[in-house]
Amino acid sequence: xxxxxxxxxxxxxxxxxxxxxxxxxxxxxxxxxxxxxxxxxxxxxxxxxxxxxxxxxxxxxxxxxxxxxxxxxxxxxxxxxxxxxxxxxxxxxxxxxxxxxxxxxxxxxxxxxxxxxxxxxxxxxxxxxxxxxxxxxxxxxxxxxxxxxxxxxxxxxxxxxxxxxxxxxxxxxxxxxxxxxxxxxxxxxxxxxxxxxxxxxxxxxxxxxxxxxxxxxxxxxxxxxxxxxxxxxxxx
Amino acid sequence: xxxxxxxxxxxxxxxxxxxxxxxxxxxxxxxxxxxxxxxxxxxxxxxxxxxxxxxxxxxxxxxxxxxxxxxxxxxxxxxxxxxxxxxxxxxxxxxxxxxxxxxxxxxxxxxxxxxxxxxxxxxxxxxxxxxxxxxxxxxxxxxxxxxxxxxxxxxxxxxxxxxxxxxxxxxxxxxxxxxxxxxxxxxxxxxxxxxxxxxxxxxxxxxxxxxxxxxxxxxxxxxxxxxxxxxxxxxxxxxxxxxxxxxxxxxxxxxxxxxxxxxxxxxxxxxxxxxxxxxxxxxxxxxxxxxxxxxxxxxxxxxxxxxxxxxxxxxxxxxxxxxxxxxxxxxxxxxxxxxxxxxxxxxxxxxxxxxxxxxxxxxxxxxxxxxxxxxxxxxxxxxxxxxxxxxxxxxxxxxxxxxxxxxxxxxxxxxxxxxxxxxxxxxxxxxxxxxxxxxxxxxxxxxxxxxxxxxxxxxxxxxxxxxxxxxxxxxxxxxxxxxxxxxxxxxxxxxxxxxxxxxxxxxxxxxxxxxxxxxxxxxxxxxxxxxxxxxxxxxxxxxxxxxxxxxxxxxxxxxxxxxxxxxxxxxxxxxxxxxxxxxxxxxxxxxxxxxxxxxxxxxxxxxxxxxxxxxxxxxxxxxxxxxxxxxxxxxxxxxx
Numbered sequence: 001x002x003x004x005x006x007x008x009x010x011x012x013x014x015x016x017x018x019x020x021x022x023x024x025x026x027x028x029x030x031x032x033x034x035x036x037x038x039x040x041x042x043x044x045x046x047x048x049x050x051x052x053x054x055x056x057x058x059x060x061x062x063x064x065x066x067x068x069x070x071x072x073x074x075x076x077x078x079x080x081x082x083x084x085x086x087x088x089x090x091x092x093x094x095x096x097x098x099x100x101x102x103x104x105x106x107x108x109x110x111x112x113x114x115x116x117x118x119x120x121x122x123x124x125x126x127x128x129x130x131x132x133x134x135x136x137x138x139x140x141x142x143x144x145x146x147x148x149x150x151x152x153x154x155x156x157x158x159x160x161x162x163x164x165x166x167x168x169x170x171x172x173x174x175x176x177x178x179x180x181x182x183x184x185x186x187x188x189x190x191x192x193x194x195x196x197x198x199x200x201x202x203x204x205x206x207x208x209x210x211x212x213x214x215x216x217x218x219x220x221x222x223x224x225x226x227x228x229x230x231x232x233x234x235x236x
Numbered sequence: 237x238x239x240x241x242x243x244x245x246x247x248x249x250x251x252x253x254x255x256x257x258x259x260x261x262x263x264x265x266x267x268x269x270x271x272x273x274x275x276x277x278x279x280x281x282x283x284x285x286x287x288x289x290x291x292x293x294x295x296x297x298x299x300x301x302x303x304x305x306x307x308x309x310x311x312x313x314x315x316x317x318x319x320x321x322x323x324x325x326x327x328x329x330x331x332x333x334x335x336x337x338x339x340x341x342x343x344x345x346x347x348x349x350x351x352x353x354x355x356x357x358x359x360x361x362x363x364x365x366x367x368x369x370x371x372x373x374x375x376x377x378x379x380x381x382x383x384x385x386x387x388x389x390x391x392x393x394x395x396x397x398x399x400x401x402x403x404x405x406x407x408x409x410x411x412x413x414x415x416x417x418x419x420x421x422x423x424x425x426x427x428x429x430x431x432x433x434x435x436x437x438x439x440x441x442x443x444x445x446x447x448x449x450x451x452x453x454x455x456x457x458x459x460x461x462x463x464x465x466x467x468x469x470x471x472x473x474x475x476x477x478x479x480x481x482x483x484x485x486x487x488x489x490x491x492x493x494x495x496x497x498x499x500x501x502x503x504x505x506x507x508x509x510x511x512x513x514x515x516x517x518x519x520x521x522x523x524x525x526x527x528x529x530x531x532x533x534x535x536x537x538x539x540x541x542x543x544x545x546x547x548x549x550x551x552x553x554x555x556x557x558x559x560x561x562x563x564x565x566x567x568x569x570x571x572x573x574x575x576x577x578x579x580x581x582x583x584x585x586x587x588x589x590x591x592x593x594x595x596x597x598x599x600x601x602x603x604x605x606x607x608x609x610x611x612x613x614x615x616x617x618x619x620x621x622x623x624x625x626x627x628x629x630x631x632x633x634x635x636x637x638x639x640x641x642x643x644x645x646x647x648x649x650x651x652x653x654x655x656x657x658x659x660x661x662x663x664x665x666x667x668x669x670x671x672x673x674x675x676x677x678x679x680x681x682x683x684x685x686x687x688x689x690x691x692x693x694x695x696x697x698x699x700x701x702x703x704x705x706x707x708x709x710x711x712x713x714x715x716x717x718x719x720x721x722x723x724x725x726x727x728x729x730x731x732x733x734x735x736x737x738x739x740x741x742x743x744x745x746x747x748x749x750x751x752x753x754x755x756x757x758x759x760x761x762x763x764x765x766x767x768x769x770x771x772x773x774x775x776x777x778x779x780x781x782x783x784x785x786x787x788x789x790x791x792x793x794x795x796x797x798x799x800x801x802x803x804x805x806x807x808x809x810x811x812x813x814x815x816x817x818x819x820x821x822x823x824x825x826x827x828x829x830x831x832x833x834x835x836x837x838x839x840x841x842x843x844x845x846x847x848x849x850x851x852x853x854x855x856x857x858x859x860x861x862x863x864x865x866x867x868x869x870x871x872x873x874x875x876x
């Protein structure tokens with residue numbers, strides 16, 4: 001583990017990102033850098049508006065940094081400079097995204113939502129077995145044909161995580177995965193993430209909650225678009 | 237990954253999956269499908285009716301007149317049999333038939349009483365056998381037997397008719413006077429005799445029957461014993477319900493005569509007693525009482541002499557032997573057919589001996605019979621315009637030979653000298669009518685290409701709304717790696733499916749409306765009571781439902797309830813008003829030339845319409861699809 005730790009899996013290098021709100025340019029990220037090493041669980045901690053979601057979107061290849069605004073490197077390759085097709089593949093295969101509001105497709109049932117990345121990626125019969133395994137593990141085997149609206153918040157988030165993991169990505173990027181859940185349910189989700197982490201999944205989790213962040217191996221503090229503090233917390 | 241190789245299952249391609257789910261779990265796509273279907277149905281109905289209308293007009297050329305006609309009105313063409321021989325010698329010609337056309341006044345059998353309605357008619361004197369070879373005359377004849385509704389009356393006619401014929405003038409006068417008919421009081425005998433002459437045979441025997449049953453003392457003075465016995469026998473049979481029904485009142489086959497006597501075949505709308513019910517079926521007025529072949533008609537026309545002056549009117553009383561329905565109202569309401577020879581005699585166009593002016597007993601020649609029109613039917617593969625040129629050549633040949641064949645008098649009219657001589661195709665003859673209809677159809681097509689644009693605009697608006705609603709889903713799909721073309725494809729596929737389903741439903745709907753257009757028209761003309769009452773019932777049910785919803789406190793069901801109840805209420809009111817006013821007639825046969833709305837679907841036009849609808853649905857979907865692809869996934873994900 002320590003050998004691979006030498007090369008970051010995912011790396012943000014001096015990222016700048018500015019959003020235009022009407023006629024005003026709002027700088028969100030102003031030179032953020034961080035590294036995510038294989039097998040790590042890193043929490044990005046920051047107040048709302050600190051730019052932590054934007055950082056996650058850039059790392060996930062959903063958005064690109066400003067011109068000359070730094071780069072996102074995945075295994076040393078610049079994700080922002082990838083061709084469109086390659087960037088789609090990156091989002092599909094290399095990273096899995098989980099959001100605060102689950103973002104399931106309401107017209108599809110649990111199994112179909114889970115299979116979606118497989119269908120998008122391969123365009124042919126997706127890996128049903130993998131989807132069933134994941135949903136079994138997450139305790140959703142009795143919910144396969146249910147629509148998202150018939151599920152509880154915790155169940156929805158578990159489906160979202162199953163979807164994110166379908167194509168066996170190396171990194172899971174989670175944006176406030178418990179932000180919309182009560183404490184107990186949130187704890188269940190975190191327990192689930194912990195299990196996956198122990199099974200070898202690299203996780204980057206964005207949160208504003210220090211107690212949740214403390215579950216991670218390492219916490220990156222984001223303040224006004226800059227990384228203020230990058231520290232390893234003592235794991236319990 | 238053997239499963240991946242196992243193949244292509246459309247259920248597991250996300251475009252198909254999402255398209256089918258979006259279609260089946262949302263109301264919006266139903267609106268889009270309904271919009272497309274309505275546009276398609278609208279175009280199909282309008283184009284089909286217009287095309288059917290034009291086709292009927294063009295077909296009616298053959299139905300009524302053949303393809304080409306040579307006409308020289310009023311004075312007619314002499315030696316026309318020579319002309320027909322010349323024309324029929326042309327290989328392009330199937331048959332030719334002579335006819336005499338004029339106008340006249342026909343006295344109808346209605347109303348009851350001594351004052352009958354006269355009617356202006358167009359008289360066609362035709363030789364039925366030859367006429368039927370040029371036109372579809374045989375197919376247009378209405379009656380091959382006595383209709384069900386008239387059988388009772390016809391049985392009476394047959395039973396009483398022979399007795400009525402035995403009555404003399406004095407007896408007729410006495411019967412009318414004895415039948416308590418107040419019109420006869422204060423009338424002189426000759427006036428009553430005139431009245432008796434005006435009455436139809438059924439009216440006459442109704443009076444006779446009345447006198448038989450109520451006259452008592454007067455009878456022996458009026459009727460002879462054998463007459464009275466005969467009448468009593470008929471009345472007895474009638475009471476026992478045993479009056480025999482033998483339907484021989486209709487002319488045999490094509491002939492325009494009955495028992496060797498020339499008759500009249502009238503257009504179905506010549507008699508005002510005939511009408512069409514809301515199912516579009518012909519009905520005879522008075523429950524069969526006014527069935528025209530029961531009666532005789534007096535036909536009067538004014539002949540014209542060789543110099544173009546008028547002569548004394550000629551009147552011939554003839555039985556109505558049949559009726560015809562050409563489908564063209566303007567023809568059916570005015571035209572009567574009589575035998576060619578009868579018409580020639582009435583018009584003084586028959587063959588006549590020419591006598592010496594000094595000594596009328598000296599016959600110095602024969603004036604040939606004339607025909608005012610020669611109708612020509614071409615072979616099926618001949619264009620009417622080509623046929624016209626061949627007929628023109630034949631006519632010239634006929635004129636050239638006439639001096640040799642029949643030296644002396646009665647030379648036929650010549651093109652260039654006699655301007656009334658015309659050799660025209662049916663379409664040319666009726667250009668004043670066909671032209672505007674063709675223009676109308678072109679106008680309709682132009683106007684209705686706008687419907688496509690409306691269709692595209694509707695699909696665009698609806699898909700814009702769908703994309704707007706699905707913005708977050710697009711963000712999700714992009715976040716898990718869906719490509720922009722993939723997103724475009726979802727919505728294009730969606731547009732394609734909406735277009736195809738809409739077009740197919742539209743075809744069905746259009747076909748349904750077109751096929752039942754006469755029934756729908758009939759419903760408007762005579763809205764049935766159940767329609768009004770069931771609409772009223774639905775209105776009340778909707779209102780009750782709405783009132784119950786008031787307690788739920790939700791606005792949408794209340795709004796919907798009020799709207800639906802209002803629409804139903806308005807429809808109910810409309811139906812009741814229509815009913816009270818006797819309905820609306822949109823397709824008035826008097827205006828639209830044909831008595832029925834064309835009801836066959838124009839399949840090529842329907843297919844083009846459907847393809848157009850699919851293409852324009854795709855065009856409508858393309859812009860929202862492109863917009864969907866351009867959605868910034870980050871913004872879309874923030875979108876709640």
